[in-house]
Every structure is written in structure tokens, then in C-alpha cells.
Amino acid sequence: MAEKFQTGFDQPKLAAMYVDKTLTGLAAVQTLSRLNRIHPDKSGTFVVDFVNKADEIGEAFAVYHGKTVAPPTDPNLLFDTRHDLDGFGVLDTGEMQRTASLLLSENAHAQIHAALQPAVERFGGLSDEDQEAFRDALGRFVRVYGFLSLVVPFRNPELERDYLYCRALAAMIRDSNAGDSINLGSEVELTHLRHELAFDGSIALPGGEAEVTTIYSGTGPLVDPDEERLSEIIARINKRLGTDWSDEDRLVFEAAAGDLIADVDVQNQAVINDEATFRDHVFPERYQKALLSRMDRNSGLIYDYLDNEELQAAVRDIYAVEVHRRATVARQRTCPIGDLLGTDRESQYLEYKSTLRWDIREKRKGGHPEDAVTKTVAGFANSPLGGTLLVGVADDGSVHGLEDDFATFSKRGERGDRDLWGQHLENMIRSRLGDSVLPLVATEFHTIDGNHLARISIDPSGFPVYERRGDNQVLWLRTPTSMVTVRDPDERDRIIARRWPASTDRQAAAAP
Structure with missing residues (x-):
């Protein structure tokens, strides 16, 4: 869209306009009003706008729709805009007088540049924020004086002098970053273009009276910086x-x-x-x-x-216990292993097992120890906070070690004992609890006085974890004292609905 559509363009045959730039305020009114011309061959008009929103265009026109009132302009506003420049310490009256004389002379370009240089250097000594503020105040004075001088005869040679000087200085200190563009020609290639109709129709304008301000003061375009994602x-x-x-x-x-x-x-x-x-x-x-x-x-x-002290007490009652429990479980995962050993250390979130594979009483591998570890992993996974299982530790908190387990592997010389033990635990979880439980389990090995033990950290599961026992599925839950199974189907459904409400909702949604 050509800039000539902004002002002064008059073509009665103009019936359509394609807008590809942002239009706001008076610029929107001046541009789109170029369509508002009568011609015998013209039956209607339309605008295809790729950028602006209909509501914003309507707001721009609403100010000038119906009766428009322009309040009287403060005659001191021009002098106020000039005086705003004095506080920056950039302008010098003597320099302004000499430079204005040169600006009115012929063939004095080199002298003009030299006369402006001291002010440019003082401007360069300002902070970035003050430079922006001075540049804005300078431009505001030039614009206000340039406009008013066309309609009001000023007989003030000092204002005219200042105007000439400030206009020249504004060109010297123009923001070098303004209007910069980035050439992405070598990085970006346009392969597709999509058009989407966001609005179709006319923009209705309200009636009544609106007010416009002809000249305004202020510190310039105070806009929020672009927000970063x-x-x-x-x-x-x-x-x-x-x-x-x-x-x-x-x-x-x-x-x-x-x-x-x-x-x-x-x-x-x-x-x-x-x-x-x-x-x-x-x-x-x-x-x-x-x-x-x-x-x-x-x-x-x-x-x-x-x-609110009452609110503080209520929040403490709710979250103090929650934070205490979660902090306890979190500490179990990273603390020195010795801190978890000893009499009466087992809790709702910590359990000991002497072995994984070797039945100490029956003097054979398999059987009860594997069942006990499996249900402990399942119970901690079904707990809202998870838990920690130490294998190689007796019920009284003393170290038993994993040597009995290691001795059950026939290929100890070919692979490390820890690798064989960890592989067996993984296979047991996969076969009894399912592959989806493996990411919840993390194992670390420790050595105390030459004895090996394993710390197994179990994260809480986002779904019910069942142990497969033949054709049956067993749901294990952790209580403050032990692992228990829920056999009653109705009771099990209520527990699942409370512990995993999202899982219950998905099942209900999938039901016919």
C-alpha cells in the first residue's frame, strides 16, 4: 500500500484496498477514507486487511464519527515542550544562535556540522535512557512548532531560532537502530502462504459526541517493551x-x-x-x-x-504433614546409606529385606523372598509418595549383605555380581508387575564393612500397579505397618477412584 494513501490522495474511482501494514488512530482514518469518494461507475467498496483487527479500526473511526469536539489548545504548550529540553544539559544558547545563522546562510554545510558537534558530544555522554527521553522531547518540540507555525503567526525570533537548531540536531542524533531490518534471505525460504478469513462485514460506529486532542504533551511514546515468551x-x-x-x-x-x-x-x-x-x-x-x-x-x-493468621494456621495444618512426608521420602533417596539403618528405622516409606533371591529359612533360591520384594515394590508404587526398599538389611536394621543372593548365580565369573542381581530384579518386575513399572524403580548399590546392599527407590505410579499371580491380579497397598492386598472388588474400586481419579474418569469415558 503506497504512503500516498495516507494524505492528499483523491481518486474517485478507488473502490478496493488491500492493507498489509499496521494502521492506528488518525493514520487508519486518513488511509481508509480514500475509498470514500463518489463516482457514477462506483457501486460499492471493500477492504481486504491482512494485519489489523476490525475492532481496532472501528475504535479509530469512532473518535471522528458523529459530532467531534476539539477543546481549546493550551497556548503555553509550545513553550512547555521547548523548556522540557533544558533539563538535559545538551543545548547551549550561544551555539544555537551561531548555528541558526549558518542554517540561514548559503554554502555553510561544513560549518553547520561543526557547530552542531558539541551538542552531539554532550548528547553522547547521556545514559541510554536519557538519550531516548531527550530525543523524544526534541522531536516533540520540532513537530509542535512545525505544525503551529503553519496556522499561527509567531513573532518570536528565539523560538524560530530554536526550531531551526533543534530540527538540524534531531537529524544528527537520529537513533541508528530505528528502522533496522534483518536480512534472512539466506536462512529462510518462503514455501507456503496461507490466508485465513478472520472477519467479514461492515464496522458499525457509535453515534454521539467524541473528543480529539489537537496537540498533547507528555514524555513521548511510553509503551511497554515487547514481552518475551x-x-x-x-x-x-x-x-x-x-x-x-x-x-x-x-x-x-x-x-x-x-x-x-x-x-x-x-x-x-x-x-x-x-x-x-x-x-x-x-x-x-x-x-x-x-x-x-x-x-x-x-x-x-x-x-x-x-x-490472615487464621488462614496461616489452616494452611499449616494441611501442608505441614504433606511436606514432612514428602521431604522424608526425598531424603531417603539421597542420604548416606548408614542414615537408613538401625533399630526402629522402618516406616511407612522405608522397608528392609534380607535377600532378594535366597530363602534363608528354606536354604534355597526363589520363593518367599521374591514374593516379598515384588509386593513391596508394588505397594510403594501404589502409594501416593512412593518409598524406599533396602535389600541386604535384616528386620532389626543390621546389615545382612547380598552374598547369599550373589551365590545363586551360576555365571558369577563372567558377569559382575551386581549386574546379575540388577538384571534379575528387572526381569522379576517385568514378569510380575509389567514393563510400565520399570521406569518407576531406581537401584543403587552400597558397601558397608565389605557387605553389599541395594537401595531401591520406587516413585509413585500414575496408574494402579497389579501383581500377576497366575490368572489373578493382586493390588498391594502400603500401610503404616505392612503391605496389604485388597480382595473385595467394590472396595478396590473405591480406593482406585480416590488414588487415581483421572484413571477412573478415562474408564468411564471409554465405557459404551
Whole structure:
């Protein structure tokens, strides 16, 4: 679209316009109003806009629709814009007088540049923030004076002098970064172009009275900086600091995603757009707003907590126990192995087994020890917090060691004892509990006074874990004192509905 459509262009036959640039305020009115010309061969007009939103165009025209009132302009505003420049320490009256004389002379280009240089150097000594503020104030004074001088006869030679000087200085200190473009010709190739109809129809304008301000003061275009996507910030921080987000950190993002899923507008957008369009054009802005909304809500909750002692007590009652239990289980996974040994150390989240494969009483391999380890792994997996199983430790917390287990393997010389033991545990879990349980189990080996033992950390499962026993499936649950099985089907269903509500919902949805 040519810039001549902005002002002064008059072509009565103009009936259609294709807009591919952002139009706001008066620029939108001036541009699109070029269509509003009468011609005998002209039956209608239309605009195809690839950039702007219908509501924003309507708001731009609404100011000038109906009766438009322009309030009187403050006659001191021009002097205020000039005085705003004095506080920066860039302008010098003597330099302005000499430079203005040179600007009115002929063949004085070299002298003009030299006369402006001291002010340019003083400008360069300002901070980046002050440079931007001065440049904005300078441009505002030049624009206001240039406009008013066309309609109001000023008889003030000092203002005219300052105008000439400031206009020349503005050209010297123009932001070198403004209008820069990035050439991606060697990096990006356009292969597809998609057009999508976002709005079709006329833009209705309200009646009544509107007000426009002819000249305004202020500090310039105070706009918020471009917001950066949170995922990009996170990726940069992770790359620079070598950090990573935990499952708890991702709850923030999942909560924001849940907000979008419940939003009817987003639901409609999902229906009318394919996945690629939704991902690239709908999701980013809406998701960022959802994240920011979560931040606002979180800060409000924190302030409510700090200001309300009753709320503090209620929250402590709920979360103190939860944090204590989770912190206990987390510590079991990383603490020195000796901290987990001793009398009365077993708990709802910690259990001892002397062996994995060797039955100490029956003096044979297999049987009871494997059954005991299997149900312990299943019970901890079905627990909301998981747990830790130490194998090679007797019931009284003393070290028994894994030598009895190691001796049951016939190929000890070909492979390490620990590898054989770990492979046997893995095969046992796969055959009895299923492949999906393997990622929940992590094993570490330790040595105390020459005796080997294994620390098995079991994460809580996101689904019910059953032990396969012939044609039956057994659901094991961890209690404060032991592992128990739930045999009653109705009771088992109630436990599953409470422990894994999402699993119950999926089964209900899949039912005919």
C-alpha cells in the first residue's frame, strides 16, 4: 500500500484496498477514507486487511464519527515542550544562535556540522535512557512548532531560532537502530502462504459526541517493551546456568494450560483451526496471558496468607504433614546409606529385606523372598509418595549383605555380581508387575564393612500397579505397618477412584 494513501490522495474511482501494514488512530482514518469518494461507475467498496483487527479500526473511526469536539489548545504548550529540553544539559544558547545563522546562510554545510558537534558530544555522554527521553522531547518540540507555525503567526525570533537548531540536531542524533531490518534471505525460504478469513462485514460506529486532542504533551511514546515468551526465557536460563525444571515446576504450566482448556473462546479456536495454525497463531498469546493471570492470582494468595493468621494456621495444618512426608521420602533417596539403618528405622516409606533371591529359612533360591520384594515394590508404587526398599538389611536394621543372593548365580565369573542381581530384579518386575513399572524403580548399590546392599527407590505410579499371580491380579497397598492386598472388588474400586481419579474418569469415558 503506497504512503500516498495516507494524505492528499483523491481518486474517485478507488473502490478496493488491500492493507498489509499496521494502521492506528488518525493514520487508519486518513488511509481508509480514500475509498470514500463518489463516482457514477462506483457501486460499492471493500477492504481486504491482512494485519489489523476490525475492532481496532472501528475504535479509530469512532473518535471522528458523529459530532467531534476539539477543546481549546493550551497556548503555553509550545513553550512547555521547548523548556522540557533544558533539563538535559545538551543545548547551549550561544551555539544555537551561531548555528541558526549558518542554517540561514548559503554554502555553510561544513560549518553547520561543526557547530552542531558539541551538542552531539554532550548528547553522547547521556545514559541510554536519557538519550531516548531527550530525543523524544526534541522531536516533540520540532513537530509542535512545525505544525503551529503553519496556522499561527509567531513573532518570536528565539523560538524560530530554536526550531531551526533543534530540527538540524534531531537529524544528527537520529537513533541508528530505528528502522533496522534483518536480512534472512539466506536462512529462510518462503514455501507456503496461507490466508485465513478472520472477519467479514461492515464496522458499525457509535453515534454521539467524541473528543480529539489537537496537540498533547507528555514524555513521548511510553509503551511497554515487547514481552518475551516465558518458554524462551526458561530455555535461555537453563542453557546458561545448566538448570532444569522439575515436575513440581511444570505444575505452573499445566495449570495455565488447564485455564485455556476451560476457556470457551479457546475451545472455539481449537475447533476452527488445525493444530499447526493453533500452535503458531492462537496459542502463544493466549497461553502467555494465562501464565500472567496465574502470577497475579498467586501473588494475591500469598498476600492473603500473610495478612490472615487464621488462614496461616489452616494452611499449616494441611501442608505441614504433606511436606514432612514428602521431604522424608526425598531424603531417603539421597542420604548416606548408614542414615537408613538401625533399630526402629522402618516406616511407612522405608522397608528392609534380607535377600532378594535366597530363602534363608528354606536354604534355597526363589520363593518367599521374591514374593516379598515384588509386593513391596508394588505397594510403594501404589502409594501416593512412593518409598524406599533396602535389600541386604535384616528386620532389626543390621546389615545382612547380598552374598547369599550373589551365590545363586551360576555365571558369577563372567558377569559382575551386581549386574546379575540388577538384571534379575528387572526381569522379576517385568514378569510380575509389567514393563510400565520399570521406569518407576531406581537401584543403587552400597558397601558397608565389605557387605553389599541395594537401595531401591520406587516413585509413585500414575496408574494402579497389579501383581500377576497366575490368572489373578493382586493390588498391594502400603500401610503404616505392612503391605496389604485388597480382595473385595467394590472396595478396590473405591480406593482406585480416590488414588487415581483421572484413571477412573478415562474408564468411564471409554465405557459404551
